[in-house]
Structure formats: structure tokens, C-alpha cells
Amino acid sequence: MLADDAACNSRNKFPGCVYPNAGRGIDLYGDNIEVDYRGYEVTVENFIRVLTGRMEPSVPRSKRLLTDDRSNIFVYMTGHGGNEFLKFQDNEEISAFDIADAFEQMWQKKRYNEIFFMIDTCQANTMYSKFYSPNILATGSSRIHENSYSYENDNDIGVAVIDSYTHHVLQFMEGINKTSQASMQELFDTYDFDKIHSHPGVRSDLFGRDLKQALITDFFGGVSRAEVTPPLFHVESPQSPPQFDDPHQEVPAEPVHPPDQTTPELLTPYELFVSQKQLSDRDARRSLRAWLAIGILVGLVGFVGSKRTR
Amino acid sequence: MPQSALMPPSKWYSHLVLREKVSIDDYTPYGTRAIFRCRVELDFEGFGRDASHIANANKYMKLPKTGLWQARLEYPKLPGIAAKQAHRDQTQVIATSKSLHTLQMHWGVPFYLFLSLYGSLVLGQNEEFHEELTLRPLRDGRLASRFSFTTLLQGATPRDPETLSMEDDAQHYTLFPLALGQILREYAVTEMHLTLNAGRWSYDRWGYPDEHGVGTGAELWAWMGDNNITSHNIDQRWKGLRNALAGLFCASLGSLDDQRTTSPELTFSPEGSLPRWRSSHQLRHGTLPSENVCTENLTPFLKLLPCKSLSGIAGLLNPHRLFDADWHGLGVHVRYLHRKGVEVRLSFQAVTDPVRYSLTGKRDWSLRSVFDRTIDRTCPVARSSEIRVAVPGEDSITITPDPSSLSPDYATYRVSETTKPLDISMQWAEEAKFEYPHDITPSPLTHISVQRTLKGSSQSQGRLSVVIRNHLPITIQTSYLESMPWLLQFYLHSLKIYCDGASRDDLISIISYIPPVPHSRPTLLQALLTLPPRSTLHLTMDVIKPFLRYTEHPPDAQRGWELPPAVFIPIIPGDKPLTHDKNTSLPASRLDLLQLPPRKIYSPTLLVDLATPDFSMPYNVIIMSCTLIALIFGSVFNLLTRKFLLVRVNQDKVAPQPSS
Numbered sequence: 013m014l015a016d017d018a019a020c021n022s023r024n025k026f027p028g029c030v031y032p033n034a035g036r037g038i039d040l041y042g043d044n045i046e047v048d049y050r051g052y053e054v055t056v057e058n059f060i061r062v063l064t065g066r067m068e069p070s071v072p073r074s075k076r077l078l079t080d081d082r083s084n085i086f087v088y089m090t091g092h093g094g095n096e097f098l099k100f101q102d103n104e105e106i107s108a109f110d111i112a113d114a115f116e117q118m119w120q121k122k123r124y125n126e127i128f129f130m131i132d133t134c135q136a137n138t139m140y141s142k143f144y145s146p147n148i149l150a151t152g153s154s155r156i157h158e159n160s161y162s163y164e165n166d167n168d169i170g171v172a173v174i175d176s177y178t179h180h181v182l183q184f185m186e187g188i189n190k191t192s193q194a195s196m197q198e199l200f201d202t203y204d205f206d207k208i209h210s211h212p213g214v215r216s217d218l219f220g221r222d223l224k225q226a227l228i229t230d231f232f233g234g235v236s237r238a239e240v241t242p243p244l245f246h247v248e249s250p251q252s253p254p255q256f257d258d259p260h261q262e263v264p265a266e267p268v269h270p271p272d273q274t275t276p277e278l279l280t281p282y283e284l285f286v287s288q289k290q291l292s293d294r295d296a297r298r299s300l301r302a303w304l305a306i307g308i309l310v311g312l313v314g315f316v317g318s319k320r321t322r
Numbered sequence: 323m324p325q326s327a328l329m330p331p332s333k334w335y336s337h338l339v340l341r342e343k344v345s346i347d348d349y350t351p352y353g354t355r356a357i358f359r360c361r362v363e364l365d366f367e368g369f370g371r372d373a374s375h376i377a378n379a380n381k382y383m384k385l386p387k388t389g390l391w392q393a394r395l396e397y398p399k400l401p402g403i404a405a406k407q408a409h410r411d412q413t414q415v416i417a418t419s420k421s422l423h424t425l426q427m428h429w430g431v432p433f434y435l436f437l438s439l440y441g442s443l444v445l446g447q448n449e450e451f452h453e454e455l456t457l458r459p460l461r462d463g464r465l466a467s468r469f470s471f472t473t474l475l476q477g478a479t480p481r482d483p484e485t486l487s488m489e490d491d492a493q494h495y496t497l498f499p500l501a502l503g504q505i506l507r508e509y510a511v512t513e514m515h516l517t518l519n520a521g522r523w524s525y526d527r528w529g530y531p532d533e534h535g536v537g538t539g540a541e542l543w544a545w546m547g548d549n550n551i552t553s554h555n556i557d558q559r560w561k562g563l564r565n566a567l568a569g570l571f572c573a574s575l576g577s578l579d580d581q582r583t584t585s586p587e588l589t590f591s592p593e594g595s596l597p598r599w600r601s602s603h604q605l606r607h608g609t610l611p612s613e614n615v616c617t618e619n620l621t622p623f624l625k626l627l628p629c630k631s632l633s634g635i636a637g638l639l640n641p642h643r644l645f646d647a648d649w650h651g652l653g654v655h656v657r658y659l660h661r662k663g664v665e666v667r668l669s670f671q672a673v674t675d676p677v678r679y680s681l682t683g684k685r686d687w688s689l690r691s692v693f694d695r696t697i698d699r700t701c702p703v704a705r706s707s708e709i710r711v712a713v714p715g716e717d718s719i720t721i722t723p724d725p726s727s728l729s730p731d732y733a734t735y736r737v738s739e740t741t742k743p744l745d746i747s748m749q750w751a752e753e754a755k756f757e758y759p760h761d762i763t764p765s766p767l768t769h770i771s772v773q774r775t776l777k778g779s780s781q782s783q784g785r786l787s788v789v790i791r792n793h794l795p796i797t798i799q800t801s802y803l804e805s806m807p808w809l810l811q812f813y814l815h816s817l818k819i820y821c822d823g824a825s826r827d828d829l830i831s832i833i834s835y836i837p838p839v840p841h842s843r844p845t846l847l848q849a850l851l852t853l854p855p856r857s858t859l860h861l862t863m864d865v866i867k868p869f870l871r872y873t874e875h876p877p878d879a880q881r882g883w884e885l886p887p888a889v890f891i892p893i894i895p896g897d898k899p900l901t902h903d904k905n906t907s908l909p910a911s912r913l914d915l916l917q918l919p920p921r922k923i924y925s926p927t928l929l930v931d932l933a934t935p936d937f938s939m940p941y942n943v944i945i946m947s948c949t950l951i952a953l954i955f956g957s958v959f960n961l962l963t964r965k966f967l968l969v970r971v972n973q974d975k976v977a978p979q980p981s982s
Contacts, residue, residue, distance in 0.1 A: 020520070020616035020645050027646040028617050043641055046572050047618040052876055053574050070562045071576075072569025101877035103937065 014047050015054040015101055025168055032174045032182060034166045048075050056106045063114045065123060081122035086130070086231040090178065093133030095156060096142070112142040119145040126219070128196075128231040132177045134159045137213035149196065149219040149226065153177035154210035161209045176208050188228050197223040448476040448663075449497040450705045451628055453635045458712040459748065460528050463677045463685040463756045464648060465692060468532040469635060469670040471627055473498050476663040482599050483510040483549040483559070497703055499626035502654070502666060505566045509559040512603060512658055513545040513592050516567055516575075519651030520615040521673075522926045529767030530921055533653055533669050537887045537924040539611035540573055543590050548601045560606045571654075572618040578608040582807055582886075584846040588833060589803040589889050589922065594657025594665070607805065609886035611927040615650065617641040623652055626668060634701025635709065635737065638693040639670060649673040677756050685756040688747030696743040707737040709746060720749045766793040769892045770800060770853065774925040776810075776885075781867060781933040786812070788861040788888065788925070792853035796895070802830075803889040804847040808838035808868065810885060810930055812845060816864040821857050828852075829859065840868055867932050875934060885928040891921065 019030050019041045030041040049058055061067055062077050079085060092099045096108040111129075118124050129150040131139050136152030143150060153160040153175070162172035163179040174182075184202055188194055200223065203212045216223055451473050458466040475498045481490065493503050506514070517535035535541060544563060548556050560583065568575035585605045596603045620641050624631045631639050644650050650672040658664050676687035689696050700707055711721060711733045723740065725733035735746060750756075771791045778784030792798060806812070819829050829852045836846040853859055876883075936942075 017614040017616055020614060026642075028641045028644075041617055043617070044621045044624075045618050046621050047616075048569075048572065050572070050618070051574050051612075051614065052577065068565075070565040072566050074569040074572075103877045 013049040013054045013059065015051065017050065031166065032179065034164050034173065036166075046074070052101070054101060056100050056104050056110065059100070059106065060110065060114050063123075064117045065121065077123070079123050082125050083123070084126045084128070084231050085124045086128045088130045088132075089139075090132040090175065093131075093135065093139065095135050096138045098131070098133055098139060108139045108142040111139065112144060115143060115148060116145040119147075126230070130181070132160055132175050136160060136177075137211075137215075140213075140215050143215070143218060146218055147220055148215075149223075150215040151200065152213050153208070155213060158210050177210065177212060180204075180208050185228075185232065188232065190229065190233055192227075192229055194228045195224050196226040196228060199228060449495065450474040450476065451497045451701075451703055452706045453701065453704050453708075454706075455635045455638070455709045456532055456712070457709070457746070458532070459685070459687075459714055460673070461714075461759060462527050463758065464528070464673050464675050465687050466528060466532070466673050467671070467692070469639065469668075470533075471636065471668040473628070473666045474659075474663055475503075475665075478664040479597060480512040480547075480658050480664060481507050481510040482597070483547040483551075483554060483556075484600060486510055486549070486554040487551060497628045498664075499666060501570055501622075502626055502656070505563065505570065506656060506664075509546070509563045509566070510554075511544050511546050511559075511563060511656065512596055513594055514542075514563070514656040515544070515590075515593075515653065516540070516542045516571070516655075517651055517653040518571070518573060518613060518615045518619055519649075520645075521647075521649035521651075523649055523924065525768045525923060526766065526771055528673065531671060533651070533671050534922045535653055535924075536649075536651060536671075537609060537611070537889070538927045539609060539884065539886075540575060540578070540613035541607075541609045541886075542567065542575060542578060543605065543607035545592050545596060545603050545605055547597075547599050548604050550601070556604050556606070564608075571622050573613060575610065575613075578610050581842060582608045582610065582844055584608070584805045584836070584844055586803050586805055586846060586848055586889075588801055588848050589891055592657070593655070595660040597658065597660075609805065611884040611886050615652065616645060619652060620644070620670075623654075623668060623670070626654075626666075628703050629701035633699035634704055634707055635697065636701070637697055637699070638689060638695050640693050640695050643674070643692065643694050644670070644672050647672040647674045683755045684750065684753060686747065686749045689745050690747075696745040697737060698743045700738045700742075704738075709735040709737065709744075711735075711746060711748065718750070718752050720751055722747050722749075766791075768923065769794055769798065769894055769921075770890065770923065772888070772890055772923055772925045774888055774928065776865070776928045776930060781931060783864065783866045784930075786810075786863045786865050788859075790851065790853060790859040790861070790890070792855065792857050792859075794894070795855045797855055798853050798892055798894055800851050800853060800890050800892045801833075802847075802849045802851050804845065805886055805889075806838070806845040806847070807883075807885065808840050808842075808844055809870075809883050809932060810845075811838055811866050811868060812847065813864040813866065814847075816862075818862050819851075820860040820862075821854060829854075830861070841871070841874070867930060869933060872935060872940075875937075879932075879934045879937070882929045882931045885930055887924040887927050890923040890925070892923065 018024060019028050026036070028041060029036075029039045032038055032040055049062075062075070065077065067076055077085075089098055093105075097105040099105045115124075115127060118127075124147070126147045126149065129140055129143075129148060130152070131150075132153040133139070134154060135156050135158060136154050138152075138156050140148075140150035140152060154177070161176045163174045163176040164172065166173045180202070181199070184199055200212075200214050203214075205211055214223075219226070451471070453472070454470045456466075456468040456470070458468075460466055475495070490507050493500065493507060495503055505511070515535060517533075517537065518540050519536055519538055522538055523531055523536040542564065544560065546556050546559060546563075557580075561579075564575045564578050567573070584607055586607055587605050590605055590607055592603075620639065624636060624639060627636050629636060631637055651670070653667075653669040653671070655667040655669065656664065657667075674687075674692050676685050676691060677683060679691055680686065711725070712731060713719065713721070713733055715730075721733055723744075723746070726736040726739050727734045735744065737744060770793065773789040775787050776784055777787055788802075790800065804812075814832075814835060817830070819826050821829060831850045833848045833850055834846065835848075836843075838845040851859065851861075
């Protein structure tokens with residue numbers, strides 16, 4: 013999601029390029045970038061729709077987050093923000109509650125396995141303070157009531173090209189390759205106030221794993237492993253070679269094989285039913301409790317009220 | 323790897339294969355048996371947007387008497403798919419009886435046949451790919467370059483929308499872009515043109531462009547067959563097409579909604595032929611002038627080419643240089659040519675300034691200096707690969723290397739015949755430094771020239787003014803199209819025409835006018851203008867600027883709204899008419915319009931400043947009203963609830979002391 017066309021803006025002295033430092037070593041825009049949401053399409057609504065997957069049927073695949081419960085998602089956000097909000101397009105903002113609820117919805121819809129949430133804005137750590145869904149690791153650039161600062165200016169372009177925190181993380185990531193065994197803890201250990209000029213925060217209480225075990229490559233450019241699985245179906249070779257000579261030979265029809273349903277990962281209809289039943293039981297108990305509480309409350313109020321009038 | 327670490331096969335199945343399709347191409351009967359030729363098409367995730375695999379299969383089979391036919395196909399190693407997919411060497415495919423409708427006469431005859439498969443890629447016998455680059459030095463020292471990549475799918479026909487509810491034929495392409503082909507079939511598009519341009523084409527300095535669609539921003543128009551099925555009606559498909567193209571080309575065409583869609587059939591007549599179907603064809607057209615064009619649009623564009631940007635002429639498409647050009651635009655044109663097939667033409671057009679790149683201020687150029695690349699390899703699948711360099715007649719010019727053939731106007735290089743790397747260069751030997759032409763109004767390169775401005779500083783009304791100059795010594799006509807969002811509404815009764823100062827309202831005839839509906843429908847004004855010889859026509863019309871709802875404003879509301887360009891088509895008597903195919907389903911009244919040369923002239927876009935509210939107003943109102951409510955409520959509450967009592971004060975104590 014890119015709200016501004018920085019690369020091809022006519023005020024950019026280097027067309028089609030976005031550089032993260034004044035030395036212009038790395039071109040972030042490159043030769044074959046693809047942008048899925050740009051310009052006015054970058055809105056809070058679209059962002060939440062991408063996360064939660066609530067889309068119109070005609071929205072193309074490239075504009076969807078096609079993840080499931082085995083996907084690790086990295087969410088990086090940057091921009092102008094403040095205490096529990098981040099601005100989108102200068103006229104609307106997303107709050108920490110919005111993101112937390114969207115992540116919870118994703119969890120309930122089994123849209124992620126783990127989320128690594130990184131945010132670089134002023135008072136960034138407030139943005140992840142409202143998360144309540146499991147398996148989320150969050151890090152931000154600055155504490156509440158603290159600013160995040162930019163790293164350096166490019167005098168040819170005339171603007172600050174990168175933020176201090178992002179620059180620092182990028183420096184660390186440049187040393188990581190696909191087979192790296194570096195863990196998240198190592199990344200967080202490199203945070204240094206003297207370099208970043210703000211206090212980056214980490215929230216790992218929702219994250220189920222030890223940070224020393226969580227590899228950076230679990231979220232960034234991991235190697236896709238080729239895993240050979242046993243074949244799904246066995247193709248029987250024909251019992252007898254086809255006999256083309258006898259047109260009158262009656263051959264019993266080969267039974268149509270239904271799709272193999274004994275794979276371990278598939279829930280059988282019974283299991284599905286049980287899990288749904290448990291779910292509905294739990295829901296029923298919950299609503300019963302809620303009604304009970306409301307009843308007690310009404311009773312108490314009535315009691316107090318009647319005492320008063322007497 | 324331990325067995326427990328393996329992913330369950332069903333997971334792989336759903337993860338990797340997005341779509342699979344089996345079709346029966348044809349069959350050869352042998353008495354009561356038959357050999358069927360099947361094709362299996364698999365789309366894999368993780369191989370880019372258009373990764374797909376097509377396998378051929380010969381299958382000897384029997385048919386059960388039920389409608390569902392099921393068979394297992396075994397894949398040996400699929401070429402081109404890496405080890406990641408090795409697990410998927412066996413799969414199950416199901417073809418329904420729909421794809422077997424040709425086989426029904428053989429039902430009931432038992433076939434007992436044997437399975438043999440090979441995973442070879444289908445080689446295209448009926449697809450042609452041509453690539454061409456035209457380079458044209460312009461008189462202001464710039465260089466116009468036009469890339470054109472044409473793929474012809476011979477014998478193909480567009481999909482009839484009546485068949486949308488049925489299963490489609492399988493699509494097997496070698497050179498034809500599959501990602502685009504799928505969209506065209508899915509939404510039954512007969513003809514489609516998408517252009518994404520940045521900058522303003524200067525007709526006065528550069529003449530007519532080689533590709534006519536040069537309107538600023540995004541423009542999409544499509545001819546689609548109409549049908550009566552509500553789930554697949556033309557507006558649904560138009561919306562789907564917009565969204566699909568937005569996804570494919572990373573553009574924000576999704577916002578080209580009904581508020582910007584019109585059907586200007588006079589100006590955008592089909593460039594190919596329209597098949598004769600039961601229902602007629604309809605046009606949908608929309609423009610989005612504020613669209614940016616950048617690397618993310620070029621990336622998917624290059625992926626549609628058979629050689630990507632690895633070899634051939636497409637290797638010159640270097641985003642860092644193209645987006646530095648003074649004008650650049652890309653286009654995708656799909657049309658159906660009767661008796662030939664479906665043609666997809668991908669074009670890229672740029673106007674670069676060699677004088678700006680040159681240290682000495684000369685206009686000499688070479689492929690290396692303009693694109694920062696040379697042609698190192700030929701694209702092996704290209705049927706023809708040509709570079710044509712326009713040779714200006716007036717100067718002493720040297721072109722290196724020697725062209726393959728030379729005509730008075732063009733030097734042509736056939737890329738396959740030249741030595742590599744090919745770096746064509748053109749030098750003006752006698753010119754020490756390029757002198758910009760001093761003539762402010764040089765001899766016109768186009769038949770007419772157009773200026774369009776929006777006058778008036780008010781935020782509620784204004785005046786649209788169009789100035790059209792006829793450069794020819796004869797009377798000509800031109801069509802005039804305004805397809806305006808409801809952000810600007812015309813007062814058509816105030817339309818006035820002045821020809822060289824004199825009022826001449828007879829020179830315009832309005833052909834169609836569809837008034838706007840605020841918040842939903844744009845204006846469409848199509849007119850025919852008559853231009854006397856060497857005259858200047860002034861056309862003025864009062865316009866009003868409506869108020870927008872608070873939520874309809876863009877994030878940068880103070881910048882204003884870009885309005886789409888007006889489009890003119892000059893009709894020059896004696897000009898070579900457009901070749902016209904008789905096998906079209908167009909009504910006879912429109913046949914004469916097909917004779918128009920498709921030389922469109924786009925006016926520059928306009929920026930309209932609409933009344934914007936103070937966006938902090940709601941907060942001010944809330945704060946203000948809360949304060950007022952608090953004040954009023956507080957005092958009223960006080961008055962109502964406070965008891966006013968006379969307090970008796972002890973007279974003795976409080977009584978003033980007698981002064982001493």
C-alpha cells in the first residue's frame with residue numbers, strides 16, 4: 013500500500029527510484045515492483061478489508077491477503093501517528109483498537125499462524141498496546157509521549173529519506189540472508205537509544221514462542237522447503253492390456269473413486285459437528301451468564317430504587 | 323526429513339494449485355474405442371501472477387453411463403515446475419459431462435482403455451508474435467519512441483456472453499498472455515483498450531502520436547456483447563473487467579466507477595470487427611485523469627510479453643529512463659479481427675529529450691543514451707522484430723550501424739539479422755549545438771489544434787471555453803466529445819459559437835446529450851463541429867460546480883479535481899478511410915462513422931476547484947454545541963432544581979452597628 017507516488021513524482025530527481033539513505037546505495041523501488049493499493053485506494057477501510065478478507069467477489073487476487081492458519085504475516089506501518097492512532101492520507105486515522113479487533117477477527121477466521129507487527133511512528137508503542145489475540149509479536153519505535161525521528165536528509169532530493177528506527181532495522185536485516193539462524197531476540201537486543209533516539213518497545217506476551225527460538229526468517233524471505241509427501245492416490249495399472257480386437261467384449265465399469273478422505277488433516281464431518289457443537293455450547297453458556305448478570309444488575313437497581321422511595 | 327515434518331498432502335493440494343481444468347480437445351475413434359486427447363491446465367501459486375502449466379495427455383478411456391466422468395491422470399515430472407511441486411506427481415481430475423458433449427454418441431459403448439500421459443508443453447501452432455520499435459526525431463530536439471508488441475491468436479473468437487453460464491473452453495496459450503486471456507474470457511470482452519499515460523501530448527510540437535490514445539491518466543474502453551442474464555449483464559462485467567485490470571496492472575481502475583462511465587459510441591468506434599451474435603455490442607468508456615503511471619504498472623506489462631524484458635526489443639524498456647521521459651504512456655489493445663483471430667497489442671510510447679541527457683547540448687541520440695541499454699539478444703519466438711527509425715529529410719544525418727533496408731522515410735533494422743549488441747545511433751554531424759526552433763508558431767503538424775480552458779474564479783460557476791483552429795484551406799468537420807463527471811455541469815442553453823469573432827451557432831450540431839445525475843451519472847455531450855477554412859472557432863458554455871457531500875471529497879480536497887480530456891476526431895475529406903470489415907454487427911447507420919480515420923485528438927485535462935468545506939468544522943461544531951448545551955443545561959438545571967429560599971438572618975447579630 014503506497015499512498016504517494018514518490019518514485020515517479022516529477023519532483024523526484026531520480027525517476028523510478030526510492031533510496032533509503034543519502035548515499036543512494038539501495039534502490040527500494042527497483043525494476044520490478046508491484047503495488048497493490050495506491051493513491052486514494054489507501055484507506056483505513058481497505059486496510060481492514062485486506063486484513064479481514066471481507067471483499068467484494070470481483071476484487072482481484074492481487075488485492076487480497078490470501079492467507080490461512082499456516083501463514084506468518086509481517087505487518088509494517090509507518091507514517092504520522094500519536095497516542096493510539098496512525099494517520100492515513102492526512103484525513104483519517106486508524107486506532108489501536110481497530111487493528112486489535114481486525115487481528116482478532118483474523119484469528120477467529122484462521123487467517124494467520126503468527127503475526128509480526130512493526131510500526132515506526134511517534135508514540136508507536138501505544139499502537140500495539142490494545143492487541144489481545146494470540147501469536148502476535150509486536151514492536152514499535154517509540155514509547156508513549158515520545159517522538160520518532162528521521163535518520164538523515166538527502167540534500168539532492170531535499171527531504172528526509174528514512175526514519176531512524178527503520179534505518180536501524182534495515183541495517184540489521186541487510187545482514188540476514190535466507191538461511192540465517194538469527195532470532196527475533198537478536199534483533200531486539202540491537203535496539204539502542206543512542207542510535208535510534210527513542211525507546212523502541214517489544215510486546216511478546218501474546219507470542220507463544222520463546223523469542224530466542226523465533227527466527228527472523230520465519231517472517232522475512234524464508235527458504236521455501238521442498239517437502240515430498242507420499243502420493244495421494246495409487247494409479248492401478250490396467251489388469252489386462254486393452255484388447256482392441258474384440259468390439260463385443262463386455263467390460264465391467266470401473267468404479268468411480270471418490271476423493272480420498274482419510275488424509276489426517278481433514279476434519280471428518282463428525283469432528284466438525286462436535287467442534288461446532290462445543291462452540292455453540294460455549295456460546296450458550298456465555299449468553300446465559302450475560303443474561304444472569306443483567307438480571308442481577310436490574311434486581312439490585314430495583315432494590316435500591318425501592319429503598320430510596322420508601 | 324522425518325515423516326512427521328511433512329505437510330499433509332491435502333494441505334499442499336489446496337496451497338499450491340489454484341485452479342485446474344481438464345478439457346477434451348478431440349478424439350479419434352477406432353471402431354468402438356477411441357483415443358482422447360486431453361489437456362490439463364494447472365495454475366500454481368508462488369510463480370507470479372500468471373504461472374500456469376499446461377500438460378497434454380492422451381487417454382484411452384471408457385465412459386460410464388452417468389453424467390459425471392472421472393479419471394485419474396498421472397504426472398511424470400512436470401517440466402518447468404521446480405521440486406517444490408514434486409509431491410504433486412499424482413492428482414485427480416474431474417471433467418463434467420459438459421466438456422464431453424461431443425462424445426455423447428459413444429455413450430453406452432464400453433471402452434476399456436489405457437492411460438498414457440506426457441507432460442510436454444503445448445507448442446503454439448497458431449500464435450504469432452511481432453515486435454516493433456519506431457523511433458522518430460521530433461523538430462524540438464526530442465525523440466518519440468513507440469514500442470509495439472503484437473500477439474495474434476489465430477482462429478480464436480471472443481466469448482459470446484450468452485455462453486457465460488456454461489463452462490468455457492480451456493485456454494492454452496504459448497505466446498498469448500494467459501493472465502489477460504483469462505480476463506477477456508471471464509468477462510466476455512470483444513474489444514478492449516486500456517491506456518495509462520503521464521504528461522500532456524503536445525500536438526503542436528510533436529504532431530499526431532503513433533498510438534492515438536494519449537489522454538492524460540488512465541483510459542479504459544471496451545466493446546462487449548450485451549445479454550439478458552442478470553448475473554452476467556454488461557454493467558456487472560464492466561465492473562469485473564475494471565477490477566480485474568486494476569489488479570493485473572496495479573492501477574486504481576477500481577475507482578473508474580459508474581460516476582465516470584459513459585458510452586460515446588461516435589468517438590470510440592471499434593477498431594476491429596465485432597462478431598455477429600444474437601445480441602448487439604455495447605461500449606463502455608471511462609477515464610481517470612489523476613492516475614499516476616510508474617514502475618509498478620510497467621512490471622505487469624512486461625510480464626505479459628513472451629520474452630519479458632530479457633531479450634528482443636522489450637529489453638530496452640528500462641523503467642528508470644522511461645519514467646524520466648517528458649511524456650510516457652503504455653497501452654493494452656485487444657481486438658478481434660474477422661477471419662484472423664484475437665489480437666493483443668501492448669504498446670509503450672515515450673518522448674525523451676536527448677538534448678537534456680547530452681553534455682554538449684546536441685540532439686544526437688543512441689539506444690544506449692536514451693534507454694541506457696542495448697539489444698543483446700533476439701527474442702526467439704518473435705515472428706518479426708523490427709526497429710524503424712524515421713529519417714528527417716532536411717539535414718545531413720548519419721545513422722549507425724547500417725540498416726537492413728532503407729526507404730526514403732524510414733531506416734529499418736531487422737533485429738535477428740543485425741550484429742549484437744545492437745546500439746542504433748543517429749548523429750547530426752554539422753550541428754555543434756541544438757538550436758531550439760525560434761518560430762513560435764511553426765507550421766502545424768496536425769489538421770486542427772485545440773485549447774480548452776475553464777474560466778472563472780468562483781467556486782460555484784464558471785465558463786468552459788474551447789478554441790479550435792482549422793489549419794487546412796478547406797472546410798472540415800470534427801466530432802467533439804465531452805464525457806464529464808457530474809463535478810462540472812453544463813448549461814447547454816448558454817452554448818455559443820464564435821467563428822473569427824462572429825457568432826455562428828449553425829456550425830455545431832449536437833448529436834447526443836445525456837445530462838448528469840448528481841452523485842451517480844456523468845454528462846455525455848457528443849457534437850459535430852464544422853470548421854470553415856483556416857478559421858478559429860470559439861466555443862463557450864457556462865458551467866456550474868455542484869456541492870459535494872462531506873464524504874465525497876478526496877483526502878487532498880484543496881488540490882481540486884482533474885477532469886477528463888475532451889476528444890476530437892477531425893474528419894478530413896479525401897483522407898484514407900479506415901478499412902472496414904463487412905462482418906460486423908453494427909447497425910447500418912453507424913457504418914459511415916467507421917470510415918472515420920481513428921485520429922483522435924485529446925485536449926489537456928482540466929483542474930476544477932470545487933467548494934471545499936472546512937474539514938475541521940464537525941469538530942468545531944461539536945465543541946461549540948457541547949459548550950452551549952453545557953451552559954444552557956447547567957443554568958436551566960440550576961433554575962429548576964435549586965430551591966430559592968428566604969434565609970432569615972439573625973437581626974441582632976447582623977444589624978449594623980451604630981456608628982460611633
